[in-house]
Structures are given as C-alpha cells and as structure tokens.
Amino acid sequence: MTSGRDRRPLTAWAFLAPYGIAVGLLIALPALLNVGYAFTDHTGLTRDPQFVGLSHVRRMLDDGFLLDSVRASAIHLALAVPLRLLAAVGLGLLLAAPRPGGRWFRVAVYLPTVVPDVALAVLFLWVLNPLYGPLNQLLGLFGHAGFNWLSEPGTARVGVALMLMFPIGEGFLVVLAARRMLDGRLYEAAALEGCGPFGQLRRITLPLLAPVLLLLAVRDTILTLQVNFVPAYILTDGRPANATLYLPVYIFDQAFEFSGFAYGALITTVLMVVTASVITALLLVVRRWRVLR
Amino acid sequence: MADRGTIRLESLTRSYGRVVALDGVDLEVRAGELMTLVGPSGSGKSTILRLIAGLDRPERGRILVDGQDVSRVPPHRRSVAMVFQDYALYPHLTVLGNLLFGLRVRRVRRDEAERRARAAAERLGIADLLGRYPDQVSGGQRQRVALARALLREPTVYLLDEPMASLDAPLRFATRAELLALHRDLGTTTVHVTHDQAEAMTLGDRVAVLDRGRIRQLGPPQQVYDEPADTFVAGFLGGPPMNLVPGGGVLGGSPGLILGVRPEDLILDVDGPVEVTVDAVEALGSESILLTRTADGTRLTVRAAARCGLRPGAAARLRPDPARLHHFDAETGRRR
Numbered sequence: 001m002t003s004g005r006d007r008r009p010l011t012a013w014a015f016l017a018p019y020g021i022a023v024g025l026l027i028a029l030p031a032l033l034n035v036g037y038a039f040t041d042h043t044g045l046t047r048d049p050q051f052v053g054l055s056h057v058r059r060m061l062d063d064g065f066l067l068d069s070v071r072a073s074a075i076h077l078a079l080a081v082p083l084r085l086l087a088a089v090g091l092g093l094l095l096a097a098p099r100p101g102g103r104w105f106r107v108a109v110y111l112p113t114v115v116p117d118v119a120l121a122v123l124f125l126w127v128l129n130p131l132y133g134p135l136n137q138l139l140g141l142f143g144h145a146g147f148n149w150l151s152e153p154g155t156a157r158v159g160v161a162l163m164l165m166f167p168i169g170e171g172f173l174v175v176l177a178a179r180r181m182l183d184g185r186l187y188e189a190a191a192l193e194g195c196g197p198f199g200q201l202r203r204i205t206l207p208l209l210a211p212v213l214l215l216l217a218v219r220d221t222i223l224t225l226q227v228n229f230v231p232a233y234i235l236t237d238g239r240p241a242n243a244t245l246y247l248p249v250y251i252f253d254q255a256f257e258f259s260g261f262a263y264g265a266l267i268t269t270v271l272m273v274v275t276a277s278v279i280t281a282l283l284l285v286v287r288r289w290r291v292l293r
Numbered sequence: 294m295a296d297r298g299t300i301r302l303e304s305l306t307r308s309y310g311r312v313v314a315l316d317g318v319d320l321e322v323r324a325g326e327l328m329t330l331v332g333p334s335g336s337g338k339s340t341i342l343r344l345i346a347g348l349d350r351p352e353r354g355r356i357l358v359d360g361q362d363v364s365r366v367p368p369h370r371r372s373v374a375m376v377f378q379d380y381a382l383y384p385h386l387t388v389l390g391n392l393l394f395g396l397r398v399r400r401v402r403r404d405e406a407e408r409r410a411r412a413a414a415e416r417l418g419i420a421d422l423l424g425r426y427p428d429q430v431s432g433g434q435r436q437r438v439a440l441a442r443a444l445l446r447e448p449t450v451y452l453l454d455e456p457m458a459s460l461d462a463p464l465r466f467a468t469r470a471e472l473l474a475l476h477r478d479l480g481t482t483t484v485h486v487t488h489d490q491a492e493a494m495t496l497g498d499r500v501a502v503l504d505r506g507r508i509r510q511l512g513p514p515q516q517v518y519d520e521p522a523d524t525f526v527a528g529f530l531g532g533p534p535m536n537l538v539p540g541g542g543v544l545g546g547s548p549g550l551i552l553g554v555r556p557e558d559l560i561l562d563v564d565g566p567v568e569v570t571v572d573a574v575e576a577l578g579s580e581s582i583l584l585t586r587t588a589d590g591t592r593l594t595v596r597a598a599a600r601c602g603l604r605p606g607a608a609a610r611l612r613p614d615p616a617r618l619h620h621f622d623a624e625t626g627r628r629r
Contacts, residue, residue: 183379186383191348191367192348194368194370208384
C-alpha cells in the first residue's frame, strides 16, 4: 500500500514533465538568455557576442524614444484594460441569462475573437477612416464633424483601444460561465429583501465574481501590453508623435531594424519589469481593499 | 395585531410549459397558524410558497394577505420572509454580513442595523458565529442564520421551504422542537413545506396534503392521519403506509370498495381471522415491522412489538381492528 502512495506523486511529475521541459526550453531559458544578451553586443547576426557591461543600460537611460514608448504603453494599459474588462464583464453578465435569441448575441460577441488580428486591424483601418469610415459617419449623425482618428496622438490611442475592445471572447466566456454558476436563490433572497437589479449586481454578482475578475484583470494586463503590436503596426506604425509606439513595437524596431538583439533584449526586460510591477500594484490594491475574502 | 397574517389563495393556477404545477388551489391560512404543506416532489408545494413570496406569478387566481390582493405586488412589498431549502446564505459575507444585508438594503442606520442583527443572533444562539463565513459553520447553524435573517424582516408571514431537508436525522429531531417553540413565541403566520411526513405530523396546526397541483386533504395532522380523505392521502401519510386491499378480499367488504388498515391496527392474535405467512421482519429496536402475505397473495404490513418472536417463514394470524378500518371508493379513491 505504501509503495502505491509513494509512487503517486512520481506519476504526477511524469505527466507534468513534457510541459515542464517545454516551459524550461521555450520560455524560461530564452528569458534568461534574453537578460544575458542585454549586456552584450549581440546583433542577432554576431557569431561571438562580446560582453559590453552596462553600456546599453546607459544608452537606455538617455533614450527619449523609450520614454515615449513606456508612456504610450502605460496610457494604452490604462485605456484598454478597463474598456476590455468592462466590455467582457458587461456583455457576459447581460447575456448570461437564458433569453430568446441569446445564443446569437453570444456568438456575435465571440466572433471578433476568431478573426485574425491582422484582418481585424485592416478592418479597423476602414472603420477609422476619416472620410468614409463608419465611425465618423456615426458621429456625423449626432452632428459631430468626426476625428482624423489615426493622425492625432490622442485619437490614435483611442482608436487602437477601440479595436482591442472587440477580441474579448475569452474573458466574455469566463464571465458567462462564472455568472451561470452563481446560485439563483441568492438573487431570490435578495429580491425578497428589496434589493433591485443594480443592488444585486453591486452586492452579490460583483463580490462573488471578484476572484474571476481579478484573474481576468491580471491576464488582460499581460495581454494588453503585448497584443497591441499588430494593431499598432498596421494602423499607425507607432505614429503619430510616438503615441502608439508601444513597447512591443519599439522592441521590434530596435531588435530587427535599428540596434540589434542586445538593445531589444534590454527593452524586453523593461517590458517584463513593467508588467510585473503593474500586476504587483494590482494585487496590493486588491489586498488593501479586501476585494477577496 | 391579533388577526394579522391571514393568507387566502383563490383558485391559484400555475404551469411550467406543459407541466401543471398548480391546478386551482384554494387555501386559507389563519392568522398565527403554522400550516404545513406536504406532498411528493412535483406536487406543487414549493410553487405555492414561491407564489406567496412573489418570486413567481400565478396564471390564474389571487393571493390575499390580510385581505389585500398582493398578486401583482413585488416580493419586497409583501412582508413575507422566506427560508430557502439550502438557506441561500451569501457565501461572500460573514454571518453578520448576511444578517445585515436586508437591513442595509432597506437603509437602516448602520449602528441600529447591527444592534438588531446581534439581537436576532442572540435569540437563535448564533451570537458567537457572527464573524464566520457560511462555509465555516455547520448545517444546523446555517439554518439558524437563515432563520435569523428571516426574523430581521419582521414579516407578517414566514415561508419555510424544506428547512430541515439538509440536516441529519438527530439534528432534525431537535430542530423540530425548536422551530415549534420559535413559532409559538413569535405567533406569526407560517407556511412550511416538507416532503417528510414526520415533520408534517409534528409541525403544523394543520396540514395540507398535495398531489399533482391539487390539495387532496386539509386538516389537523391527527385528523388527516385518522381519516384520510382518499387512497392517496392514506398511502402518503404514515410510515409504513396504510395497507390497501380491494373489497371482498382478506379484509372483507364488498367489491367496488377499497379497504384500508394501518399497520398498527393489524393485531397479532392467535384467534385472528386473517392467516398470513411472514416474509420479512424489520426490527427497529422499539418495534418490529412485519412484511406478511396471505394465502391469496395480498401483502399486509404489520406493526408489532419489538420482540414478537416471529421469523421469516413463520405463520401468524392477524385481527384487524374493526373500528379502524377505512373504506374507500374503488373508482374515485374517495373515502366512504
């Protein structure tokens, strides 16, 4: 009997091994190498990279473009994460209840997630077109002259965030599933107490979904700092005035067009640090506000 | 105040799709009464509760509380408090948070709400649990939290939906007595739903037996037990259920009748007229249940003394208590 009990953890590790090896080889090792490359003169073609110490770090501290890039990423984060969460949570909660035709709405919400991001970005070039794009025409209905979306820093940032409000299928599904698992009688008990729909949302749904929402926020923070590459590349190429020169875009530019791998690797490390600090801040706020029980 | 809390249901009808949950139910609950609704699952007893609470709307019929038609009144204006089957406590709130929930929704001041919540907790003996979460207290304690929450509504009517279904047997026994004491103490009209016949017999000034959306019989538990209105009630209330034998069989009577006799009214008697073979003996400690069969194959259940000395395969003679024979119409099942 004891031997069987002893073997069980081994079995678990055996099943985990392929995944562990892949994570080690494909993620952990490159990430470590990446940090190492940041202190060499590796260009990506260099056969024998030499250690150059802190020279890239010194260059980085003077890099005005990097500052623009960090600012662009931060603004994007502040804009896109709340919007995406709001869309995913709002639509998930609205469409969780069984309603006639509900499934078609759910399909419609998920559909943009299936569209390749390049295709979605090209579609948004048309949506945001100042002359014939539907968004400006819609604004025209309200008597607004519309925006020159992609040529002004502010509206370009909003434009990219708008586009990223559509591929929210996964978050939407998670909220949908989590909401459906909540006990309907809690809502009946609340209704008996005179708690209306808004009160139920505030006092029951959101607190009970808090762990899920936190998970989505963390995931979306990581994602949002990275997935803006494609829309930025296709919609704006980092312009105007570096407003959409998000860190992934700048990393790509530096690594493959200007300075080579080493400097790109250093900025990648910066992106990792930025991501980690945002998530740490998020978790600290959650603990401070006692969002979770 | 004395006659606060009368409930009148008038030809209440509700169906879900093709399933008729309630089929023209008329029922009057007196002020201060503890009324038990009992029936098998799907008989409509919970639907009645949900309609009184306002969680569901009737298709036809009216609900009157204190003489006022509340059929179109939203739940929170009805002055009813409900204890749900699994208590429906808010899992993200402490016991205190659960008690405060309704008070805060009704904008009672924080300190006043807390004072009242503590008083209710004190009354139900859960004052030391206020800081715990529902999943950190036992089933019996959860039930008390649910009761305290109901208490805080200070309603005209309490609705209890199988409040003891998730308690284990010994706890149920103790809780029954406490629930009765609480009701006597409060004197508030209470409608209680159960499928447990022991609860139906012991709780409740009157009991309504439901089957397929209709009330089959209404009356004090003992009366319903002693004089079941039809074969359904006879078979449903009492355990083991009443023996029902077609007329002209071992219990006598004419064809066209069904005769009923309860297991405790079949007495073991060497001179008894009914000869049976014992198939099985269930020794329950305080008594024995004999499963027997007559020569013509009729099965009779007999309640006998604990150590009656009979074994499976033994022959015995039974004497039905003639005063305790029930006669039902074979066609309609109604009592005659």
